[in-house]
Amino acid sequence: MGDTVQMPFTETRPVPEAPIEPVCCAPASREAIGTDEAERLARLLKAVADPARLRLVSLVAAHADLEACVCDLTEPLGLSQPTVSHHLKVLVDAGILTRDKRGTWAYYRLVPGALGSLAERVLGL
Amino acid sequence: MGDTVQMPFTETRPVPEAPIEPVCCAPASREAIGTDEAERLARLLKAVADPARLRLVSLVAAHADLEACVCDLTEPLGLSQPTVSHHLKVLVDAGILTRDKRGTWAYYRLVPGALGSLAERVLGL
DNA sequence: CCCATAAATTGACATCCATCGATGCAATGG
């Protein structure tokens, strides 16, 4: 601990705007997003970062009255009914779809602003 | 095989616009996205659907000259250097970041239109 | 030359996740 050794090396890297900085890290000019915000956003993105779920969202949005039941979605997706129900649950839990059970059927519907700009621009809905 | 049994049940569901439909599935009014398009989009979304990678993108965008090396990102992320390098590789492979090695350091930079509306609107960059 | 530093790669590990078959449960019609 009582070493009198000077800093062994510590190369200086050419910092573009602030040439006084002794070490690597130049300071950020703006604020980056926090960990909690990142986790919240990641949860939403994970919900749609799947081919089956993207197609589900698109299929529901493309359907006649903007709603669809599981039996409407199983065949065009080419997946088993339990798998489709699983994906729908993920989307509902993420706040992207709503579930409305009427009689024997369960109708799924898009939550209007849930996907933000994603739906209108990226997905072209 | 030679059964003469009639259709056993086949309940009719109230279809909102087309009351003639005999079975469940009402036709889609618009086209849904295809499987290949869904997979392509899902790959891009998977790349950012992670808290660490979201913060990496945000940190790079918030940095002084809009570029940053690994040593700039390891500490604020609180992850090991190999893990940060791994996430950066995922982002580069997805076409979201570019890697430019100058000397000992590797500088990462945002690809302008890669995230589409995601960057400007959802991430607030 | 050898060493120090930056970063990528490797290997291992734990966890998550997409998928399916089987089962359970609710509602509806006969």
Add this chain to the structure above:
DNA sequence: CCATTGCATCGATGGATGTCAATTTATGGG
């Protein structure tokens, strides 16, 4: 009251994924 249909849940399973320690590779300085 039973059979059928739509849908959710359970259990299992194979594959992807996030993380780290250890190692390797590249670069530059003494």
